[in-house]
Amino acid sequence: MKVSLELGQLIEVDIGPIAHGGHCVARHEGQVIFVRHALPNERVVVEVTSLAKSFARGDAVRIIQSSPDRVNAPCRYAGNCGGCDFQHVSISAQRTLKAAVITEQFHRLAKIEIAVDVEEMANEFDEEGRGLHWRTRVAFLADDEGRLGLRRNHSHDLVRIESCLIAVPSIATTQALAHRWPPGSVVQVTVSNTGDEVVIVKNEAGGQEILGAPQVDQTVLGRTFRVAADGFWQVHPAAPKVLSEAVIDSLSPVHGDHGLDLYAGAGLFTGALLSRIGTTGRIDLVESSTPGIADAKVNFAHSANVTIHHGEVLRMLEGMKRRGGVDIAVLDPPRAGAGAKVLRVLCALTPRRIAYVACDPAALARDTAYLRDLGYFLVDIRAFDLFPMTHHVECVATFEPVLDAG
Numbered sequence: 001m002k003v004s005l006e007l008g009q010l011i012e013v014d015i016g017p018i019a020h021g022g023h024c025v026a027r028h029e030g031q032v033i034f035v036r037h038a039l040p041n042e043r044v045v046v047e048v049t050s051l052a053k054s055f056a057r058g059d060a061v062r063i064i065q066s067s068p069d070r071v072n073a074p075c076r077y078a079g080n081c082g083g084c085d086f087q088h089v090s091i092s093a094q095r096t097l098k099a100a101v102i103t104e105q106f107h108r109l110a111k112i113e114i115a116v117d118v119e120e121m122a123n124e125f126d127e128e129g130r131g132l133h134w135r136t137r138v139a140f141l142a143d144d145e146g147r148l149g150l151r152r153n154h155s156h157d158l159v160r161i162e163s164c165l166i167a168v169p170s171i172a173t174t175q176a177l178a179h180r181w182p183p184g185s186v187v188q189v190t191v192s193n194t195g196d197e198v199v200i201v202k203n204e205a206g207g208q209e210i211l212g213a214p215q216v217d218q219t220v221l222g223r224t225f226r227v228a229a230d231g232f233w234q235v236h237p238a239a240p241k242v243l244s245e246a247v248i249d250s251l252s253p254v255h256g257d258h259g260l261d262l263y264a265g266a267g268l269f270t271g272a273l274l275s276r277i278g279t280t281g282r283i284d285l286v287e288s289s290t291p292g293i294a295d296a297k298v299n300f301a302h303s304a305n306v307t308i309h310h311g312e313v314l315r316m317l318e319g320m321k322r323r324g325g326v327d328i329a330v331l332d333p334p335r336a337g338a339g340a341k342v343l344r345v346l347c348a349l350t351p352r353r354i355a356y357v358a359c360d361p362a363a364l365a366r367d368t369a370y371l372r373d374l375g376y377f378l379v380d381i382r383a384f385d386l387f388p389m390t391h392h393v394e395c396v397a398t399f400e401p402v403l404d405a406g
């Protein structure tokens with residue numbers, strides 16, 4: 001149906017279910033409108049903020065009938081700053097909404113009915129479990145006067161901020177927020193779990209300056225990883241340990257296993273697997289980014305049974321196919337997921353188990369359907385609340401081949 005709503009128009013609607021992406025679905029005279037800052041079963045006034053061919057987007061600007069799950073946002077920038085979209089939702093209801101999205105995505109994209117609990121994460125900086133103080137990395141932007149802020153919802157405009165409640169305390173109170181920076185620069189502040197702190201300033205011309213050490217140390221399950229200050233690392237303080245343990249539980253590695261760590265970054269999951277496969281086992285680690293590979297080479301310099309491959313997963317797997325199968329595989333692709341081509345070559349290597357770490361339930365559900373077509377079935381899925389106050393959620397799914405009864 002064509003959208004006849006207008007930008008800025010105010011409409012009163014009943015809010016329907018949560019959808020992927022953190023907004024709720026509503027209808028106005030038959031037209032679909034995706035509404036931010038609302039909750040299912042509320043009646044709200046929505047301001048139309050953008051129009052697409054077959055739907056509109058809007059923001060709830062007045063709540064006429066409120067959900068019992070609605071709370072006063074703990075952050076004074078909520079609703080304005082684009083960093084969080086669930087500040088108006090009680091922390092337990094946030095997890096219920098994320099679980100509903102996972103179930104809906106699997107129903108729609110994989111044609112599989114699943115129920116999952118989104119697990120609450122322990123956080124030493126947030127002992128009351130309010131969903132605050134968990135970001136160990138924040139990229140701020142400097143406005144025309146050089147003051148830091150974060151982007152407004154769906155906009156290039158900045159909201160100037162003095163502190164960020166979802167950042168860990170050392171970032172929330174960082175001196176960087178009081179400092180004036182070159183206008184237009186991105187100022188990324190990172191702290192590691194060993195106390196290293198780095199500020200990277202990227203200017204509009206593409207140059208960058210690193211204030212602090214260019215690498216930080218991160219300790220997980222007794223192993224220390226070197227990670228480039230600008231390289232990938234899991235953001236929630238609990239994530240590296242929780243995900244490593246979930247991957248071990250998923251794959252049940254044993255001595256002598258040959259494993260794959262695909263989209264490996266600095267090698268977080270290789271580190272976890274090494275403790276289980278012994279010296280008779282071996283791991284092929286695959287990563288495309290140069291900083292990630294440089295870190296992996298340092299992190300496994302003394303592990304003769306880890307082979308590091310610098311390149312695209314698809315090309316590396318195609319090369320491996322000619323050299324025989326593998327026992328287990330973990331993959332942790334970017335938001336877009338692994339896709340059919342990668343999964344086809346991976347399944348041809350006949351791992352007995354695959355652990356798929358996913359930050360987007362839609363990509364995971366789509367890839368679950370591909371895996372089923374390739375003979376690998378979903379046998380378990382867990383979900384972790386690693387991004388409280390936002391709609392984001394991390395999953396670890398386990399797949400096993402269907403054995404031919406004949």
Ligand SMILES: C[S@@+](CC[C@H](N)C(=O)[O-])C[C@H]1O[C@@H](n2cnc3c(N)ncnc32)[C@H](O)[C@@H]1O
Nearest residue numbers: 232263264265268287288289312313332333334
């Ligand atoms: C979500 S991160 C996971 C990193 C690591 N597993 C961890 O938990 O620290 C995804 C990683 O995949 C890498 N990557 C993205 N596309 C890739 C590709 N086509 N082939 C190989 N690596 C890729 C990125 O550089 C990034 O390090």
